[in-house]
Amino acid sequence: MESTLKIDGVRYIVTMDPERRIIADGSVVITGARISQVGKAADLAGVATDAVIDGRGMALTPGFVNGHMHISYAHAVRGLFPDDLGADYLPNVFRLQGAMTDDDEHATSLLAITELLKYGTTAFVDPGSTTHLDACLEAYRQSGCRIIVGRSVLDRPNPLNLPVYETDAALRMTEATIAAYNGAPDGLVTAWAMPFSPEFCSPELLAATQAIAESAGTRLTLHFTNGPRWIEECRQRHGCAPTEYLERCGALTPQMTLSHCLGITGDEARLIAERGASVVMCPTAAVKGGAGMTHHGLLPELLQYGATVGLGTDAGNNSNLLETLRSVYLAAVLYKDGRQDVGMIPAETALELGTIRGAAALGLDDIIGSIEPGKAADLVLFDTQRAEWGALHNPVNSLVYNADGRSVHTVLVNGRVVVENHRPRFVDEAGLVAEVQARGEALIKRAGVSFAPRWPVV
Ligand SMILES: [Zn+2]
Numbered sequence: 001m002e003s004t005l006k007i008d009g010v011r012y013i014v015t016m017d018p019e020r021r022i023i024a025d026g027s028v029v030i031t032g033a034r035i036s037q038v039g040k041a042a043d044l045a046g047v048a049t050d051a052v053i054d055g056r057g058m059a060l061t062p063g064f065v066n067g068h069m070h071i072s073y074a075h076a077v078r079g080l081f082p083d084d085l086g087a088d089y090l091p092n093v094f095r096l097q098g099a100m101t102d103d104d105e106h107a108t109s110l111l112a113i114t115e116l117l118k119y120g121t122t123a124f125v126d127p128g129s130t131t132h133l134d135a136c137l138e139a140y141r142q143s144g145c146r147i148i149v150g151r152s153v154l155d156r157p158n159p160l161n162l163p164v165y166e167t168d169a170a171l172r173m174t175e176a177t178i179a180a181y182n183g184a185p186d187g188l189v190t191a192w193a194m195p196f197s198p199e200f201c202s203p204e205l206l207a208a209t210q211a212i213a214e215s216a217g218t219r220l221t222l223h224f225t226n227g228p229r230w231i232e233e234c235r236q237r238h239g240c241a242p243t244e245y246l247e248r249c250g251a252l253t254p255q256m257t258l259s260h261c262l263g264i265t266g267d268e269a270r271l272i273a274e275r276g277a278s279v280v281m282c283p284t285a286a287v288k289g290g291a292g293m294t295h296h297g298l299l300p301e302l303l304q305y306g307a308t309v310g311l312g313t314d315a316g317n318n319s320n321l322l323e324t325l326r327s328v329y330l331a332a333v334l335y336k337d338g339r340q341d342v343g344m345i346p347a348e349t350a351l352e353l354g355t356i357r358g359a360a361a362l363g364l365d366d367i368i369g370s371i372e373p374g375k376a377a378d379l380v381l382f383d384t385q386r387a388e389w390g391a392l393h394n395p396v397n398s399l400v401y402n403a404d405g406r407s408v409h410t411v412l413v414n415g416r417v418v419v420e421n422h423r424p425r426f427v428d429e430a431g432l433v434a435e436v437q438a439r440g441e442a443l444i445k446r447a448g449v450s451f452a453p454r455w456p457v458v
Pocket of ligand 1: 068070127223314315
């Protein structure tokens with residue numbers, strides 16, 4: 001018999017179901033890993049379960065989805081880099097990353113996952129930068145998170161200190177990664193093909209990774225941050241825009257999730273929507289990096305043309321903020337300001353980007369992203385009795401504009417309670433933070449990368 005759990009008497013359940021119902025004084029019944037019933041508390045009063053979580057004074061949402069977050073390195077060196085490193089930023093990042101051991105990656109992954117889960121993000125994509133996946137698999141298992149992994153591959157010289165593979169070797173590595181990790185453990189880990197970017201992958205590699213993903217019944221993702229140099233190169237060498245180039249390579253498909261998606265035109269946004277490719281935009285990284293997101297990151301146009309869009313954060317160094325609700329907030333406010341139009345990205349749409357639309361952008365919307373019978377029990381309880389929640393009249397407006405991860409009280413993934421009363425249940429948080437601090441200091445020394453704070457530390 002599967003165990004049963006009821007979250008009872010919830011102040012508001014923000015279901016994100018097809019009718020977008022918000023159930024006042026509601027309850028959710030969970031059987032094993034799945035949601036089995038959702039309704040008014042009074043209607044479910046007669047349902048007895050093995051355990052009960054008191055939902056009074058709480059708001060319940062689906063677990064949040066982060067479609068682009070480098071799990072395994074940045075926490076060890078977080079906040080190291082000055083704001084204005086520019087083109088020197090990524091080569092330093094990859095130099096540090098290349099010097100990490102399997103134990104470093106394990107501890108750093110566990111800390112990143114702890115932060116994500118603690119503030120309500122239950123599913124995330126690690127876009128290919130983890131080298132020691134076997135070691136990190138232990139961190140995924142221990143925490144019980146839902147994660148998509150893969151290995152970044154590229155076959156062209158690059159100024160980023162990223163290893164270059166022969167095309168065949170990159171393809172073998174992609175196949176082996178999918179074979180080894182797709183579906184492990186308990187189906188919570190999924191593996192994708194992860195060609196790094198169209199700038200540093202040959203057309204052959206793009207086409208073949210797409211074919212591998214499709215035949216394995218999985219997906220693929222690319223860094224699609226089109227700067228002026230790459231846009232000009234596409235124009236000169238291929239006579240087209242970056243999105244059209246992807247289509248020519250056979251990589252603009254329903255299996256593709258384009259990360260960042262900056263530097264596109266309205267016509268390219270329409271093409272992405274028409275071809276059924278998904279997009280993950282990373283507003284916290286874009287604003288810190290001065291990317292001009294509201295100018296050429298065409299989120300309103302992508303939505304208008306019907307593209308599937310979710311949110312990500314990128315790594316803990318180029319955004320520093322991993323909390324999906326902060327990204328949801330930015331999605332809701334950036335375009336109102338940038339376009340001087342309060343009709344841009346309503347709060348309801350922004351919340352969809354962090355939940356059901358975000359799940360769809362990863363091909364997971366039949367499993368997660370809403371609170372409905374049959375879906376996985378990936379759930380977040382917010383304590384609405386905290387100051388930032390008062391007064392509460394519209395749960396969507398409050399979630400998007402005044403709440404954040406501080407009020408996340410309890411988190412479940414696949415029916416398992418991973419955070420309880422604001423504390424992760426799977427790890428000694430303070431001990432882990434101290435361990436990653438020590439590992440980060442050793443890593444900086446070993447890699448010979450250092451940037452002193454501008455103000456004197458005395
Ligand atoms: Zn990235």
